[in-house]
Amino acid sequence: MADLVLIGTAKARPFRNVWMLEELQVPYTLRPEIPRSPEVLAMNRSGKVPILKHGNFIMTESAAINTYLADAFRGHVPELVPPAGSQLRGRYEELVSCIITELDAQGLWIHRKHEAMKQFFGHIPEAVQHAQQHFCNTVNILLAQLREVGDYLLGNFSAADILLVHCLDWAGVIKWLPSTSIESELQPVLEQYLERCHKRDAYQRAVAQRKAKL
Template sequence: MNVTTKVVPKIMGSANFRTFRCLWMLEELGIEYEHVPSASPQSEQVKKYNPLGKVPVLIEDNEFALYESGAILTYLGDRYDANNNSGNKKLSPPLVPRAGTRERGLYDQTMSVLLTELDAQGLWIHRKHEALGGIFTFIPEAVEHAKKYFSKTNRVLLQQIKNQGPYLLGPAFSGVDIVYIHCLDWSKSIGWNDRWKDDPTLQGYLELCKSRPAYIRTKQIRSNEQSRNKAAADLQNKL
């Protein structure tokens, strides 16, 4: 008798990194998956699937690999969201709007702004030239400019919520909200929240998104991982 082994998507990377976004999407979709938190950036384990050496990486059937968090979120929504291609109007709106619709165009536009403007030209510059300055060189002027650019871009996104909220694309939660929440949390962790921390619209938006069961589960995944890492580090220090 042939026994068929069920193959589930595998996501590589610590929940402390942008992998958190992918884990949240997987939890929203409610599908079975495997998480490999030990896959470290620039390791041979990661470079086997992503020549750039970065996480997250999504792997299916040990053959197909996809990297870049935005691409992974969109792919997961297209492939696994039962609400995406269904004609049943009683189902919830899809996490990624159907390709070829205006809603998808706005989704792609917003995702691009989040990834290229808010993340790459803002938050990542801080990480690259301050937090990891010992590796990439400390450039305080670049970091200061990046913070100003982050605030400028964030004002546009905030206005988008005010115009059509309660989410970035209107009444329905989507993949872009996952990325935006992650970026807002990241900015708070480095003290870049001074321009938005008291805004009632963003505070309400944060509470709305973070009250979702999938977010709470993903946060627990990260907390459990941090606890395991701390226990391992404490044990190593005792040896």
């Protein structure tokens, strides 16, 4: 087995990949580099993390990394990503696209740019307010779907749940959740879903990595 190295701090988006690796139960090394460090820039000209090294192979983007890992280590544990070509894989890709574009890029990242990092990108309260509402609207849609399919987004736990829970946790940190914008009948669905995912052993091990000092 080629060496697996994940570069980036578990305090940010690389947490998604730490959790995934813990679910897969494969050996890996975490190098908690911060964005734009010399090591990061040497492998990713954007200066962003996470970066995965699997032997001589290097890739970026947290969602893509998790899909790759599930395919590369298929058979180690119950499937975390459905097989390519299946309808369930299509549903998985749909969920991932929704979470990354609608929750992360159009929601949480707007807050980070125009609130948390407003000194660099400018303070635009209206944009943040609209992003928060868009985030909650999308969460309502996903929760309604979750209520129909069972305990997890695809019925069984998958890498899509890792992405969603990370976004929901992030929203909690910035006080977007809990929110009155979450439909009242869906609030118990959200609470029970988070409790279920947070109790997973792999999640707890990933949290321990997040709490570790750089």
